[in-house]
Amino acid sequence: MAPPELTWRPPQPSVVGKVSPSLLATWKTCRLRVGFQLDPAASGLKRRGLRAAVGIVAHAVLERQFSSQEEFAAAWAAESSRAYEELARDWAPATPPAAQNWPAWALTKHQVAQRVVRDGAVGATAASRSRGSASGRRKQRPVAEPTGRTPMLPWRERWLEDAVLGLKGRPDLVEREGGVLTVADFKTGQGDMTDDHRDQLLIYAALVRSSLGELPARAEIRRPDGSTQAFGVRNEDVDDVARRASSARVLLNDAAVGRRRLEAAPGPDSCPSCPFRVACRPFLQAYQPDWICGHVAAGRVVGTGLLGAQRYLDLDVVAPRWRPRQLRLVGLPQQTAAPGQLWAVSDFEGTSATGFARWNTLTWRWPQ
Ligand code: SF4
Structure with missing residues (x-):
């Protein structure tokens, strides 16, 4: 319970x-x-992730035709940059990783190039040739x-x-x-x-x-x-x-x-x-240590401060019960919590009494 x-x-x-x-x-x-x-009140917890950002970049170029690898690379870079700006806006003040570090970004770029670049160096795949090439469809x-x-x-x-x-x-x-x-x-x-x-x-x-x-x-x-x-x-x-x-x-x-x-x-x-784990009591009731998901902890704030340039938050953990009773979370980009309030955090690193915020760590203030 x-x-x-x-x-x-x-x-x-x-x-x-x-x-x-x-x-x-x-x-x-x-x-x-x-x-x-x-x-x-809660929908803002759902934000675009890195895989979705890769998909948006791929969608933006998939139905276009490029006459050279350079032309394709420039379009891919421009779309990646646009997707990055949207991510950064969604997650401010946190800083998302650069596009080159998004999961499957390089592989997807390579696969898309094979379909849409027609410079002779990289042609249509067998599958696309047999069905009509991407460029053929575009025409x-x-x-x-x-x-x-x-x-x-x-x-x-x-x-x-x-x-x-x-x-x-x-x-x-x-x-x-x-x-x-x-x-x-x-x-x-x-x-x-x-x-x-x-x-x-x-x-x-x-x-x-x-x-x-x-x-x-x-x-x-x-x-x-x-x-x-x-x-x-x-x-x-x-x-x-x-x-x-x-x-x-x-x-x-x-x-x-x-x-x-x-x-x-x-x-x-x-x-x-689910991005709403941080605000979901049924989840905290059921959450088990062997679930493969980003960590979540809820607790009463007992202190905040700075460690060098890093902001930290000390929680007296109330859920889940199997976590250590104290959690010091280091590296939160925003200053929101005050002592005595009840907060939950999700998607941070660490199972011990010290955790480290990631760029995509979410916070949620619980009612009292
Ligand atoms: S039960 Fe799980 S999937 Fe459903 S809202 Fe809560 S955290 Fe999300």
Whole structure:
């Protein structure tokens, strides 16, 4: 059990009008996490991470064509710099690592270059040649759709929403490839298509159907190395995902007006990637030392100060119970806590009585 000192402030989500693929995926993992995401007081804990930043850089250049490695490298550097500035803004006053040190940044750069640089030194991959090269797709002429009013294909990162279905999303690409209406999403990860990816593509297919009046026949994920995974889209699958999204929206909106509580699903699979651990009592009740996730501790502030240029925070730890009762956390960039207050910190280094803040350490003041 969590100690009584940790007064629980459950998240208070705002009303949601339309469900995105990422919201539905999170809903399946932990409903309480969606509540935090939709709570204006807690949503700031969710910030862009380094892998997401790599994905944004890759997305920005994947559908372009470059005539030389130098041209590509300049575009990649410019997009990396832009992504870095956004990260730094999100995490200020902390300083994120340079782009070159982001996970898989160099590998992704290499894989993307293989697809989009056409200088002869690096050509299209076998996979992309067999399906039509990235540059070939880029040269595809816009095709007028039958209604005459509908924007021409291909659609690249076109925002789609439907108030009746209660869905919204931005598919990376909608195109006719060989006469087949296809919805595609670019993924920088290497894993197989998951149920969440499938639901994401089905939501996009539902939105394309309502915008274009035609259901895509094919949905696929495309990776920087040129590999793809696809499936045939069926009306019944699209209707099923729309039903599940609608059900999530109804339950969330019940929670928003206080008619229902959102269930937590704490566990070693659901919590490690969750930015709200620092504010989540069900997590602190369930948290075990063998969970593979960034450390979290909550405690009463007994002192703050400077060690050289480094700010430190001394906590009398109240949760989790298995941590040492005292924690000195060194290197917090911000000066926020005052003695007597109850604070939690997450994603720092160290399991002993001394911990070290990282650039992405989060802090949260608990109510008393
Ligand atoms: S920390 Fe775990 S239980 Fe709490 S909201 Fe996040 S995923 Fe759910």
